[in-house]
Amino acid sequence: MDERTALQMLAADLSGAGDDAAVVGDTVITTDMLHETTDFPDGTTRYTAGWRAVGASLSDVAAMGATATAAVAVYAAPEFDESDLLAFVNGARDVCEAVGAEYVGGDLDGHQEFTVATTAIGDTDDPVRRTGASPGDxxxxxxxxxxxxxxxxxxxxxxxxxxxxxxxxxxxxxxxxxxxxxxxxxxxxxxxxxxxxxxxxxxxxxxxxxxxxxxxxxxxxxxxxxxxxxxxxxxxxxxxxxxxxxxxxxxxxxxxxxxxxxxxxxxxxxxxxxxxxxxxxxxxxxxxxxxxxx
Amino acid sequence: MDERTALQMLAADLSGAGDDAAVVGDTVITTDMLHETTDFPDGTTRYTAGWRAVGASLSDVAAMGATATAAVAVYAAPEFDESDLLAFVNGARDVCEAVGAEYVGGDLDGHQEFTVATTAIGDTDDPVRRTGASPGDxxxxxxxxxxxxxxxxxxxxxxxxxxxxxxxxxxxxxxxxxxxxxxxxxxxxxxxxxxxxxxxxxxxxxxxxxxxxxxxxxxxxxxxxxxxxxxxxxxxxxxxxxxxxxxxxxxxxxxxxxxxxxxxxxxxxxxxxxxxxxxxxxxxxxxxxxxxxx
The missing domain is CATH 3.90.650.10 (PurM-like C-terminal domain)
Structure with a gap:
């Protein structure tokens, strides 16, 4: 099963899936994973990686018409170099600041391939779905x-x-x-x-x-x-x-x-x-x- | 830098870090990553993996004294087998149900090693920190x-x-x-x-x-x-x-x-x-x- 088919199967199975973010009460929540071989070409700085990975989740919050409040990230890598890690955190924090959200940390994981998992949350009592387009719009x-x-x-x-x-x-x-x-x-x-x-x-x-x-x-x-x-x-x-x-x-x-x-x-x-x-x-x-x- | 030192460095750098979950307004949020070589021994079913990975994040919400509301997960694997994926989702959903939270889906990622990134959120206006123990308690x-x-x-x-x-x-x-x-x-x-x-x-x-x-x-x-x-x-x-x-x-x-x-x-x-x-x-x-x- 390819990724797209699997996502469609899960969307049918999970009430919260099938939009840019899931809606839980007045909160929206979305999560993404990016990794070196497919998402961070040679030359991508850790600052850019932090910015982009967290930004991808914040974009999903934006797509619901929600106010982004916070984001977290897991930084997974074979080793934890201090300057790499701080650059990543600065990128994550700066993209959050750019949209008025707070970067509140996350987790580290020793991992063969540089991989980032991010989650962002936001508030809205009236999320914009994918379903309301009408002819003439x-x-x-x-x-x-x-x-x-x-x-x-x-x-x-x-x-x-x-x-x-x-x-x-x-x-x-x-x-x-x-x-x-x-x-x-x-x-x-x-x-x-x-x-x-x-x-x-x-x-x-x-x-x-x-x-x-x-x-x-x-x-x-x-x-x-x-x-x-x-x-x-x-x-x-x-x-x-x-x-x-x-x-x-x-x-x-x-x-x-x-x-x-x-x-x-x-x-x-x-x-x-x-x-x-x-x-x-x-x-x-x-x-x-x-x-x-x- | 080992993982523990790196976490301590980040805790000093990020106001939200250094507890089981970060606090953002009345919301707590926590994220974790688990992967095959270190966290899922041979014989771990995908149902158990879903239960345990999401459970680990719910446990962090519990440790703040918060009411768990929802969890998401990224399921990353070399391939997406339908029964594996459904078993994982069922485990994730069942552990959420066991604590009154909602499993609202997440993301898939093609990845060399079976890896799971989970995030849970909860509500509390008075989180229990690690800092308040007094002699005699x-x-x-x-x-x-x-x-x-x-x-x-x-x-x-x-x-x-x-x-x-x-x-x-x-x-x-x-x-x-x-x-x-x-x-x-x-x-x-x-x-x-x-x-x-x-x-x-x-x-x-x-x-x-x-x-x-x-x-x-x-x-x-x-x-x-x-x-x-x-x-x-x-x-x-x-x-x-x-x-x-x-x-x-x-x-x-x-x-x-x-x-x-x-x-x-x-x-x-x-x-x-x-x-x-x-x-x-x-x-x-x-x-x-x-x-x-x-």
Whole structure:
């Protein structure tokens, strides 16, 4: 059974699963694991690793429209070097501070491969699910897409400073809070924009019609993309970006835009059930990296 | 730097660290990682692994005197076998149900070694810290000690059914709740009774005087111990048991005993600062397994 099939099986089995975070009373909780061979390319600093791993969980809290309150992490490695560990903790703490949450420590584990398990919690009495998109709603994203795809190319080419910069993202907690009374469906883009659109469409039982020209591609992608097809791959399918993908009534978009601390771009419109996910008039492949996620 | 030194360094650096769980407002949160080579001997079922891993985090919530509300887990393995995964989830869910908490899922991760990262949260507006023991207080433990040491021997000798039974423990959440207005200091015994006593004494700046004859040794230990010294090692130093170790005014012990759903045994008395931790008149070695923990 592959990871995606297994996650679907568990989502059917567990009432709390199947969204970016589980809801328990007024609390949301989410957990993730990242490890060296798949998530931290050669050149990733421990500061970036701490920031990114904790940030991934905070992004899931943001995707519920919740106020992030705290995060913990398990740092597992073959050995515990003091400067590595402090760099990791500083990265974890700084990403928490960036979104108004508290990093409250965690656990250490002696482990063959450098591995990080993170958990974040947040508060909301009205979480935004993936299920509420309606035909006519605007389909929007925060920020830009393709940063992580570009970062990977920079790691490969040895420009580790630029790669690390791109790898540290701001979890969209403030945007999620501003959107929580407006968004009809929301998730983050960690599995890639294409898969996020498919997941929102499926959960909401509707279709999406988007235009690739409207997708805000990160400028760094233009520095690495081999051609237009590659640029599209980086922005739509690679994933590992942590932007919010959401729907809301079109009339509300301009009203709330000033309250959101990051650019919001409308990339399409919600269509009737059965219309599928269409980009530029063609079915959009439900394809991306399967990196895990709630 | 070994794990214990690294944990001490982090405890000094992070305000939330240094207790069984971190406190964030009225919420406590704790996270742990367990993995095959060190925590799940050959013969451990996936049901037991789910129970035990999630139970370890629930035990940390119990040690704060908090009401456990929910737990999540990351299940990381080289492959995802459906029956393994369901067994794990059932174990995780059953241990949560045993303490009135909700298992709300988590994440999957493709990983070379079977590894589990768990997080539990709970509610309390008045957490029990490790710092409040006073001279004259009774030193007590819940349940019995040595179960996990005995389990390991049963795994080694091939009696995996008995070993699995012993490996599945009831986190002392109900006892922790009953104790929260009475205990002056509390933690769990996961690093071994001896180390727990040392940690409580150090945090509370006092000494402990205990009698080994009073320590409630699990009957299973008598089936595996080679001699009296080995029996003592299993009960005092091996650890990996998840009982509560706590102090409280002696006068309150008999009053609250009926409200606690498990046997409580007084094993000694809190003494003045500088007296050290003494067992049967001899200094008790601050020695145990370092399995991790908050």
């Amino acid at each position: 605007a389909v929007c994203v925060t920020g830009t897409l393709g940063r992580s795809a570009a970062a990977l190319r920079f790691f490969e080419s040895g420009d580790v400073e630029r790669a690390n910069d791109l790898f540290r993202f701001t979890p969209r907690v403030a945007a999620g809070e501003a959107l929580r009374d407006h968004a009809t469906a929301m998730m983050d883009s960690s599995d890639g924009l294409a898969r996020s659109l498919h997941q929102l469409a499926e959960a909401s039982d509707c279709g999406f019609d988007v235009a690739f020209d409207e997708v805000p591609v990160d400028p760094s992608v233009d520095d690495v993309a081999r051609d237009e097809a590659d640029r599209r791959e980086c922005a739509l399918h690679f994933g590992e970006d942590f932007e919010l993908v959401f729907t809301l009534p079109e009339a509300e978009l301009e009203t709330i835009r000033p309250a959101i601390d990051v650019d919001v771009t409308q990339v399409g419109t919600v269509t009737e059930s059965g219309s599928g996910v269409v980009a530029d008039g063609e079915p959009l492949s439900d394809r991306g990296f399967t990196h895990g996620g709630e | 009774a030193v007590c433990v819940t349940g019995t000690l040595g179960r996990s040491a005995a389990a390991l021997r049963f795994f080694e000798s091939g009696d995996v059914e008995r070993a699995n039974d012993l490996f599945r423990f009831t986190p002392r959440v109900a006892a922790g709740e009953a104790l929260r207005d009475h205990a002056t200091a509390m933690m769990d015994s996961s690093d071994g009774l001896a180390r727990s006593l040392h940690q409580l004494a150090e945090a509370s700046d006092c000494g402990f005087d205990v009698a080994f004859d009073e320590v409630p040794v699990d009957p299973s230990v008598d089936d595996v111990a080679r001699d009296e010294a080995d029996r003592r090692e299993c009960a005092l130093h091996f650890g990996e048991d998840f009982e509560l170790v706590f102090t409280l005014p002696e006068a309150e012990l008999e009053t609250i005993r009926p409200a606690i759903d498990v046997d409580v045994t007084q094993v000694g008395t809190v003494t003045e600062s500088g007296s050290g931790v003494v067992a049967d008149g001899e200094p008790l070695s601050d020695r145990g397994f370092t399995h991790g923990g908050e």
